[in-house]
Amino acid sequence: MNKLIQYLFLGFIPLYPVWAMIVYSITKRNINIFTFIIFIPVISYYIFTQKIKIPKYLIFFILFTVYHFCSLIINHLIPFNMNFVYFIISDTNLLACMIFLIIENTQFDDAFILKMNRLVFIIVIISLIVSIIQIKFPYFLISPEITNSISNLTYIEQGRNFSIFSWVSLNSLGISFPILISILLGTFSINKKTSSVAIISGLIVSFLSRARYVMISSIIVLSQLFFNLKIELKKKVYTLLIFTTSIMILIWLAKIYDVNIQQIIDTRVLEKNTGMASAKVRITSFEVFKIIFPEHPWLGVGPETRADVIQLMRGVAPVIHVGYLSYLYFYGFFGASLLFISFFYLLKNAWFVGKKHLFWGSFYGLVTLLAANFTLVYFNMSEMGIILALIYLKHFNELSASKLLEEKLDQHSQLLQ
Numbered sequence: 533m534n535k536l537i538q539y540l541f542l543g544f545i546p547l548y549p550v551w552a553m554i555v556y557s558i559t560k561r562n563i564n565i566f567t568f569i570i571f572i573p574v575i576s577y578y579i580f581t582q583k584i585k586i587p588k589y590l591i592f593f594i595l596f597t598v599y600h601f602c603s604l605i606i607n608h609l610i611p612f613n614m615n616f617v618y619f620i621i622s623d624t625n626l627l628a629c630m631i632f633l634i635i636e637n638t639q640f641d642d643a644f645i646l647k648m649n650r651l652v653f654i655i656v657i658i659s660l661i662v663s664i665i666q667i668k669f670p671y672f673l674i675s676p677e678i679t680n681s682i683s684n685l686t687y688i689e690q691g692r693n694f695s696i697f698s699w700v701s702l703n704s705l706g707i708s709f710p711i712l713i714s715i716l717l718g719t720f721s722i723n724k725k726t727s728s729v730a731i732i733s734g735l736i737v738s739f740l741s742r743a744r745y746v747m748i749s750s751i752i753v754l755s756q757l758f759f760n761l762k763i764e765l766k767k768k769v770y771t772l773l774i775f776t777t778s779i780m781i782l783i784w785l786a787k788i789y790d791v792n793i794q795q796i797i798d799t800r801v802l803e804k805n806t807g808m809a810s811a812k813v814r815i816t817s818f819e820v821f822k823i824i825f826p827e828h829p830w831l832g833v834g835p836e837t838r839a840d841v842i843q844l845m846r847g848v849a850p851v852i853h854v855g856y857l858s859y860l861y862f863y864g865f866f867g868a869s870l871l872f873i874s875f876f877y878l879l880k881n882a883w884f885v886g887k888k889h890l891f892w893g894s895f896y897g898l899v900t901l902l903a904a905n906f907t908l909v910y911f912n913m914s915e916m917g918i919i920l921a922l923i924y925l926k927h928f929n930e931l932s933a934s935k936l937l938e939e940k941l942d943q944h945s946q947l948l949q
Contacts (some may be wrong), residue, residue: 533577534638534639537574537634537638538638538640538641538644540570540571540574541638541640541644541648541923542644542647542648542651544567544570545916545919545920545923546648546651546652546654546655546916546920547651547655548563548700548708548916549655549696549697549699549700549704549916550655550696551563551566552699552700553673553675553696553699556675556676556677556699562622562700563699563700564622564624564627564914565618565621565622567627567631567914568621568622568626568627568630569621571627571630571631571634572630574634575630575633575634578633578634578637582637584633584637585636585637586633586636587636587877587881588877589874589875589876589877589878589881590629590632590633590636590874592870592871592873592874592877593625593628593629593632593870593871593874593913594629595870596625596863596867596870596871596874597625597626597628597629599863599866599867599870600623600625600835600863600867601620601623601626603831603832603834603835603862603863603867604834604835606834607833607834607836609834609835609836624912624913624914625913625914627914628912628913628914628918628919631914631919632913632922635919635922635923635926636926638926639930640923640926640927640930641927644927645719645924645927648920648923648924649715649716649719652712652715652716652920653716653726653729653730655696655712656709656712656713656716656729656730656733657729657733658696659695659696659697659709659712659733659737660695660732660733660736660737662695662696663693663695663736663737663740663741664736664740664785666693666694666695666740667693667740667785667791670688670691670693671688673695673696673698674688674694674698675694675698675699677698678694678698678702684702687702690742691742691791692741692742692743693737693740693741693742694741695709695737695740695741697709700915700916701912703904703908703910703912704915704916705737705741705743705746706741706743706745706746706749706904706908706910707749707900707901707904707910707912707915707917707918708915708916708917708918709734709737709738709746709917710734710738710746710749710750710752710753710897710900710917711753711893711897711898711900711901711915711917711918711920711921712917712920713730713731713733713734713750713753713754714753714756714892714893714894714896714897714900714921715893715894715897715920715921715924716729716730716893717730717731717753717754717756717757717893717896718756718891718892718893718894718896718924719891719893719924727757727771727774728774728777731754731757731771731774731775731778732774732777732778732781734750734753734754735750735754735775735778735779735782736778736781736782736785737750738750739782744810744907745903745904745907745908748903748904749900749903749904752896752899752900752903753896753897753900754771754775755896756892756893756895756896757771758771810907812848813848813849813853814853814854814906814907816845816846816848816849816853817845817849817852817853817854817857817858818854818857820841820844820845820852821852821854821857821860821861823844824840824841824844824861825857825860825861828864829864829865830864830865830866831863831864831866831867832860832861832862832863832864832866832867832868833861833862834862835862835863836862837850837851837852837858837861841861851909852909853907853908853909854905854906854907854909855904855905855906855908855909855910855911856868856872856905856906858909859871859909859911871911875898875902878898878922879895879898879899879902881925881929882894882895882898882921882925883895884932885924885925885928885929885932888928888932889928889931889932891924891928893921893924894921894922894924894925897917897918897921898918898921901918
C-alpha cells in the first residue's frame with residue numbers, strides 16, 4: 533500500500549497544474565474538491581489500519597483548522613446558498629490537514645525522491661517554456677476563470693504571466709513555483725546542469741510574472757546557494773555567472789518580443805508614476821488594523837472582511853492587505869497563534885533537516901510563503917509547492933531516524949561484546 537500511495541503522490545502532486553487544467557476543462561470546477569475525493573480513501577485506510585503519527589506542527593495546524601470552522605459557524609459565514617458538504621470539502625485548510633496526515637504516515641524512499649526530482653525538474657521546464665510563449669501570446673494556457681472575469685482580466689492587461697499555474701489559483705505561481713526552484717537547488721546544488729536551469733528558470737519566470745513578491749521569493753530561494761557554507765567558492769562564482777547569463781537571456785527575449793524591461797522595473801518594481809500605490813495599500817492596512825483589531829482582539833471576527841473595514845480601506849483593497857494582520861483580524865490572537873506556532877515548528881523542522889542533511893530546499897521554500905504574506909493574504913497550505921516541501925522534509929527526517937536507530941543498535945552490540 534505504501535508503494536501505491538507513493539505513486540499517487542508522484543503522478544499527481546508535481547503535475548498539479550496540468551491536472552487542474554484537465555479537471556477544469558471537463559468539470560468547470562477547481563481541482564481542490566477532486567483532490568479531496570482522491571485522498572479520502574488513503575486517509576481512511578490509515579485511520580482504520582494503523583496508529584496515526586502527528587508531529588507538533590500538524591497538531592497546531594489541525595487545531596487551527598478546527599478553530600477556523602468554529603469561527604465560520606459562530607460568525608454565520610457559511611453561505612446559505614451553498615451545499616454544506618461541498619463547502620466543507622472545498623476548504624483548503626481541511627484539504628491540507630488530510631494531505632499532511634498522509635505524508636507524515638507514508639515512507640518516501642530514495643527511489644521515490646529521485647523520481648520526484650525528475651518530475652519537479654520537468655514541471656519547471658514546462659513553466660519556463662509556457663511563460664516565454666505567453667510573452668507573445670498572453671492568453672496561451674490561461675484559465676477561463678481569469679479570461680472570463682473582468683477584475684482578473686486586468687492582470688493579463690498589465691502584462692502579467694501566470695505560466696501554467698492560473699488553473700490552480702492566481703497566487704499559485706508566486707507560492708509554488710519558487711518552492712519548486714528551491715527544491716531543485718537544494719537537491720542539485722552540486723549538479724551544474726540542473727542548478728543552472730533552475731536559476732535561469734527562477735529568474736525569468738519570476739520577472740515575467742511582473743509581481744514583486746514573486747521576484748523577491750525567487751531571490752530568497754536562490755540565496756541558499758550563497759549562504760550554504762558547504763558550497764565551495766568556485767561554485768558560488770559559477771552561480772554568479774549563471775545569474776549574469778540569465779539576465780542576458782532575459783534581455784535577449786525582451787528584444788525579440790518587444791518587451792520594455794525598463795518600464796516593468798519602473799512600474800512594477802520601483803512604482804514610478806504610480807504614486808507608490810502598492811506601498812500605500814500596506815500603510816492603509818496597518819492604519820485600519822490599528823483601528824479595528826482592538827474590537828475583537830482575542831477571538832477575531834471570522835474569516836471574512838466586513839463591509840465597514842472595506843470602507844475604512846477607502847477602496848485601495850478589498851481586504852487588510854498584509855497576511856499576518858488579516859489573520860489576526862479574522863481569528864484573533866488565539867486562532868492566529870495556532871497557525872503561527874504551526875509555522876514555527878515547521879520551520880524548525882526544515883532548519884534541522886538543512887543542518888543535518890544539507891538540504892535547504894524546504895526551509896528556503898517555506899520562508900518564501902512567510903515573506904509573501906507581508907504583501908498579500910494567502911496562507912493556502914494545500915499549495916503543491918508546500919506539499920512537496922513537506923514530502924522532502926518527511927524523507928530526510930526518516931533518514932535521520934534510521935541513522936539514529938543504526939547508531940543505537942551499534943552501541944547495543946558493542947555493549948554485548
